[in-house]
Amino acid sequence: MERETYDSRSMREAHADMGITDEDFDAVADHLDATLLDADVAPEDRQTVLETVDGYRDEVVAR
Template sequence: MTESQSIYAEIGGRDAVESVVDDFYDRVLDDPLLQPYFEDTDMNELFAHQVQFVSAVAGGPVEYDGEDMQTAHEGMGITEEAFERVADYLAAAMAENDVPEEDIDAVIEEVAALKDDVVGQ
């Protein structure tokens, strides 16, 4: 990635992010540990928010306008194990969609910084 080019542009923009998020939710929703967190969830809305979130974290021309992470996950009782598994699935989805390792690491670093706002809320 060049200094002037964002991860978002490097990986192929919105289409690439949508492919990553689609793959990500296939993995997450197939996991018995994570399935209960998504019961009664509007997955279309969540998909759109996740595309927006990943795009923003990757430096795309998108601002995340969803709730802050603490508010969005309040009352869900997300465990450290569940958080780590979600991060692993995001990394795997990016790798499956040919995102370069250094870009995966950069995105996962941003996600890891949100752990305290997500776990145990």
């Protein structure tokens, strides 16, 4: 299977005009965590996903 690459706007460019706050980002992360919990994802895997998502915080949140 050939892997596709993303070649559009960066995360920062895509979210620049959205006015996303840390509180907004946290709310989405909380919803994601609840969804993963409902899907019986193992705690260590949930943590890995949430750490990965949090790695995008500075590119998504308006500063």
